[in-house]
Amino acid sequence: MHKLLAIFLIAAYSLFAGRLMGVVVSVADGDTVRVMDVNRKQHRVRLYGIDTPEIDQEFGRIARNALSKLVFSKNVVVDYEEKDQYGRIVGKLYVNGTYVNLVMVKAGYAWHYVRYAENEHDLAEAEEQARKLRLGIWVQDNPMPPWEFRRKKR
Template identity: 45%
Template sequence: MRKLLVLILSLFMMALSFATTIKGKVIKVADGDTITIIEENGDKTRVRFYGIDAPEKKQEYGIKSLDVLKKLIDKKEVDIDVKDKDQYGRIVGIVYYDGMNINLHMIETGNAWWYKQYSKYNVEFEVAEKKAKLEKLGLWKESNPTPPWIYRKDKRK
């Protein structure tokens, strides 16, 4: 029992050591869920928004989603709660501007989907998407918008 407790405590401490926040100025908004920042130490860092997937630029509503995100945070100082690194080496995190969760805001306003595959248990994102759908906000004005993961898959064929 004691060994199990020590193992659990060790894992918890390891998890805490990975929890990190970075700060920086947004220098590029690539699309509705990816930005580049300049960190306080001068490093350029690409950031993919955790738990959301926005329309691709060439996809219907893609430019609108990009524009909404640009108006919110382009050239602004943001805080990023780092969750992971993706297969392309980008930081994956929750982006905050002036205390606002930008990831959540993009879903609430119908400018991005809740990316269930990578954030299954995020009830806040789930509720936000259901509400945006109900209110027909943003991309939900369309009766059956194509999710970006399907759009990307179809483009590869």
Template identity: 40%
Template sequence: MKITQSQQRAFIRLFTASNWKQRLSALIIVALAIWSWTNQTPSAPGAITANSTVTGEVVSVADGDTITLLDQDKKQYKLRLAYIDAPEKAMPFGQAAKQQLSELVYRQEVTAHIDEVDRYGRGVARIEKDQRDINLAQLSAGYAWHYTQYARKSQSGADFAAYEAAQAAAQQQQKGLWADANPTPPWDWRKSNR
């Protein structure tokens, strides 16, 4: 949001003008400036919108459920994998979850179906590579929990059931974090480490 000199003068004139015509003129300029600022389309690289799709190369894996994607226009998108929650990097299995996700998508072309934008400005997305659900793959490998608290709100019934079954199978086979007798869910770990 850049303020031009004429907008600055209009703002000052709004409060200092001696007659109503000058004040009205200044008010119109200020109102138009405010309207244009609030109706601008985001032009920053990686501006994310809900219910959109982005395709590109994964250039970074931050942890077991967060990636950065670079599209063909060289715009970067920070994305969090929807419906799952992986261990934080400092948690047991956190580095292993990051490594597993890296093996699946790092330097690979993926498609991100963005469901929403979270409070940190990240796209919450379903990641697909070669028609494979990467979010589900993290669950199947035992490196994430099905984040049912959020999944119940927007995940389809069939997908919800598939994610639940993948987590149950990983638990039964003691894959990944399920090798631990009593793994701590990341939401509990975050709460206790605030």
């Protein structure tokens, strides 16, 4: 039994091998924040597995404000595995044990970003529920996903 538990813990740890703890000092948009650690070093963090409307897109500022209310000036924990092409930490953000990425999807402010988090079934279920309840972005009949919005702007 102990061997099985040890294997599980190692596997879980390997999924998100890094941990950042600090205070959110700014919110760039609905899925990107800046966290200052105890050494006063600032880290840009991209929320894993979700994508929110761009700032200049419909619901973009609303999504940013929703994230800000959840995390700004609060102590957070970020579990992460990697950095993205822009040097941002890509991770799961927690405030008082609450998984913020999931909260954003449940409230209808974010899409489950299947391209990068295909196996995050909790995010998929949260998006489906938000769609059914027509929460946030889902009050629109056919909201444009941010990845399409970005592609059209190029």
